[in-house]
Amino acid sequence: MRTETLRARLLEAQLDLARRRERAVILLLTGHAVTHKGRLVNELNHWLDNRHTEVHALGPSSEERERPYWWRFWRRLPDRGRIGIFIHGWYGDALFARAERRLPPGAFRDRLAEIRAFEAELAAEGVVVLKLWMDIDRPAQRRHLQALQEDPARAWQLSATDWQRHLQHAAIAALGREMRDATAADHAPWRRLDFRDPAAQLQRVGALLHETLAAPPVAPSGVPEGVPGEVAAAPSIRRAEPRVEASLKKASYAARLAEAQGRLAINAREVARRRIPVVLAFEGLDAAGKGGGIHRVTAALDARQYRIHRIAAPSDEELALPWAWRFWRRLPADGRIAIFDRSWYGRVLVERVEGLAPEAAWRRAYAEIREFERQLLAHGTVLGKLFLAISQEEQLRRFEARAASPHKRHKLTDEDWRNRKRWDDYRQAIDEMFARTQAPGAEWALIACDDKRRARLAVLQEVNRRLEMRLASPH
Known part of the structure; x- marks a missing residue:
């Protein structure tokens, strides 16, 4: 599909989403460093009507650290009719903390279970989640890092963290596969994008987002009901005996x-x-x-x-x-x-x-x-x-x-x-x-x-x- 045609159809689908207000859409990008995530989001924002789009790419604030972990994501969920774009989102914290061994294997698996539950709840409430894994092999990543570093006009884009992620490439790749396997679902699918020319990447992301907007929502399957806790028997209002006591003076x-x-x-x-x-x-x-x-x-x-x-x-x-x-x-x-x-x-x-x-x-x-x-x-x-x-x-x-x-x-x-x-x-x-x-x-x-x-x-x-x-x- 020609770029102009795709852009027009994507905008039309977004405006239809805003008009109907039947569901919200989340686009989440995570993966390896220096894979054009920020550039992709900037360009995609020009394709879309940004009155109906929200981008979130910040670390937790002091206010957010004073509340349960998921509070900062719940408060940023898009309304029905809007698109929320998250760079790394709820995956980045777990992925990089595990790569740096700040998160033990068991805690990593627990976080993935929380993510599955979170995304199933979103899907049941009419929020569609599209997740993109941005991939790059290690030699290509190194060449790209060096090219950025040697270019005075773009060197400011690099940080020490980017080089650290390069050293962790093998670990991040392995953890990414584990993460995607554990959290892939019909209602929250993963798509893998290879590192390539930014224009080709944008074309691919735009096509995937258009496909998501045009498709009917997928309800989560096998969502569990609550079960009694493993504690002493819960109280019962029907079995409780009426308490007949003299009124307190x-x-x-x-x-x-x-x-x-x-x-x-x-x-x-x-x-x-x-x-x-x-x-x-x-x-x-x-x-x-x-x-x-x-x-x-x-x-x-x-x-x-x-x-x-x-x-x-x-x-x-x-x-x-x-x-x-x-x-x-x-x-x-x-x-x-x-x-x-x-x-x-x-x-x-x-x-x-x-x-x-x-x-x-x-x-x-x-x-x-x-x-x-x-x-x-x-x-x-x-x-x-x-x-x-x-x-x-x-x-x-x-x-x-x-x-x-x-x-x-x-x-x-x-x-x-x-x-x-x-x-x-x-x-x-x-x-x-x-x-x-x-x-x-x-x-x-x-x-x-x-x-x-x-x-x-x-x-x-x-x-x-x-x-x-x-x-x-x-x-």
């Missing part, structure tokens, strides 16, 4: 509340000093008291240390990206606390029960949630998952009290009454959520909330317990 409650909040204030200061990130996810039945529990936690904290994220229906911006994006982007920096008033578990609760997500999507979400939380824990995050539960009788009493109170009436919605009619469906979904997302370090705490005072103390006790377990750890 106001004076006793006030004293115990002050003690629990004092402990929390000390723990939170130590968490900040040791740069430990904390994520607290509050889920619960309607009217169980999530807001009251969160308020008692934040009353003990420095307002500069925490943020509350109240999760409702996704915005238009969030709907244009994979569903987990809105939770990744809200993760706290090291030493900070993120409190989620409802969380990523909405995917397997309200979206499941109310039919807001297809069955395949919410079933797939169990494994995606477990991987998300595993990455939080791998970064050193303290993860607290609290589910606030009340009896059906107490919920009705609180609904009626809200309806009768002018200053509380806004808390009661038609959705609350509709959810109540599906009480048994929600209880089944909750128990399956517990069983499929219980894991070491990410255990659920089931808080009985018929008595508000005892429930608020139990919330503080659980948060303190989680923080103190981590602060007692030598790591």
Whole structure:
């Protein structure tokens, strides 16, 4: 195909992608040094309408180092209708760290498994990934390096790292084959490009991108569902016995509340000093008291240390990206606390029960949630998952009290009454959520909330317990 024809067709396909907004496309280039990656991207950008294109080629910033590894890639995902171009992307870190023996073989294989899971999740959410391995043999690489070095107009393009990559050529070639074999998939294929004249390379890259834009998306196959964790049995809201206890007296409650909040204030200061990130996810039945529990936690904290994220229906911006994006982007920096008033578990609760997500999507979400939380824990995050539960009788009493109170009436919605009619469906979904997302370090705490005072103390006790377990750890 003539260059002018290919360029016109590629632009037409990109504009059709932008108009339809049905999916996003990622083009990722990695491989050996001095293979025209930067030049290719620059030239390709001239072929495309760069209003719908984003290029990412930077190392991690200090802000990104303070969050889980994948945060920096999640936050840069292109919206539906756009093309994201990554130079090295999530492959470069693993490839070069392994070549330099900073990453052991087992950790390298673990990272490749994370990449497979990440790309499968993207594909399931309508993101198409095309991966290019830029190849060059060692003698040709050396000749190209020497030519660049001897040319005063281009010598600035070289760095000591380029020569280092030349010395590592054999290792990078072998690791590249292992990496491509481990991560190739129909929904995220690899294409190998030999080093050649830049114009011929650009023609080949343009043709591959056009082919990708024109082809129907490929859904990932064999995406696993979450399975119960290898820990003690998960809690069960359906098997839990109702707790009949005398209401806690106001004076006793006030004293115990002050003690629990004092402990929390000390723990939170130590968490900040040791740069430990904390994520607290509050889920619960309607009217169980999530807001009251969160308020008692934040009353003990420095307002500069925490943020509350109240999760409702996704915005238009969030709907244009994979569903987990809105939770990744809200993760706290090291030493900070993120409190989620409802969380990523909405995917397997309200979206499941109310039919807001297809069955395949919410079933797939169990494994995606477990991987998300595993990455939080791998970064050193303290993860607290609290589910606030009340009896059906107490919920009705609180609904009626809200309806009768002018200053509380806004808390009661038609959705609350509709959810109540599906009480048994929600209880089944909750128990399956517990069983499929219980894991070491990410255990659920089931808080009985018929008595508000005892429930608020139990919330503080659980948060303190989680923080103190981590602060007692030598790591």
